[in-house]
Amino acid sequence: MPVLLIDKSAREKIENIIDYAKKHPTKKSDLLKIKEGKKPPVGDNTKHSLILSGHYRIVYSREHQIDGRFYHHLSISVPGGKCPSVPSVEMIAEEFGMGRNMQSWNGIWMEGKAVNVIKEISDEDNDL
Numbered sequence: 001m002p003v004l005l006i007d008k009s010a011r012e013k014i015e016n017i018i019d020y021a022k023k024h025p026t027k028k029s030d031l032l033k034i035k036e037g038k039k040p041p042v043g044d045n046t047k048h049s050l051i052l053s054g055h056y057r058i059v060y061s062r063e064h065q066i067d068g069r070f071y072h073h074l075s076i077s078v079p080g081g082k083c084p085s086v087p088s089v090e091m092i093a094e095e096f097g098m099g100r101n102m103q104s105w106n107g108i109w110m111e112g113k114a115v116n117v118i119k120e121i122s123d124e125d126n127d128l
Contacts, residue, residue, distance in 0.1 A: 002055035004088045013050045017060050020047045026063040070121045077114035
């Protein structure tokens with residue numbers, strides 16, 4: 001498994017993505033268009049994604065989901081057909097303001113070999 005290093009430079013890149021996602025939340029209608037193939041996935045926008053430690057591809061968005069709630073959405077993958085480790089997913093989620101405790105997340109699932117995590121955005125962390 002690739003080593004994950006989150007240093008000052010990585011944190012600056014993470015902050016840039018968080019800031020961009022805050023200013024450009026994904027609407028419910030956009031999610032439906034993505035699902036229908038009428039709009040490209042969020043990860044195709046390089047302002048929503050980054051590579052950490054040369055291996056971990058991260059995509060982050062803030063989404064108004066179908067259930068009417070507002071969520072952090074994080075997708076993490078590594079090259080070579082492998083899945084990211086549980087500790088790496090927890091570390092990355094924490095850096096994106098989602099906490100490190102998997103039990104506090106609203107959902108976690110696999111899409112291919114990518115781990116996806118969502119956590120509802122509360123009023124307290126709406127300014128993250």
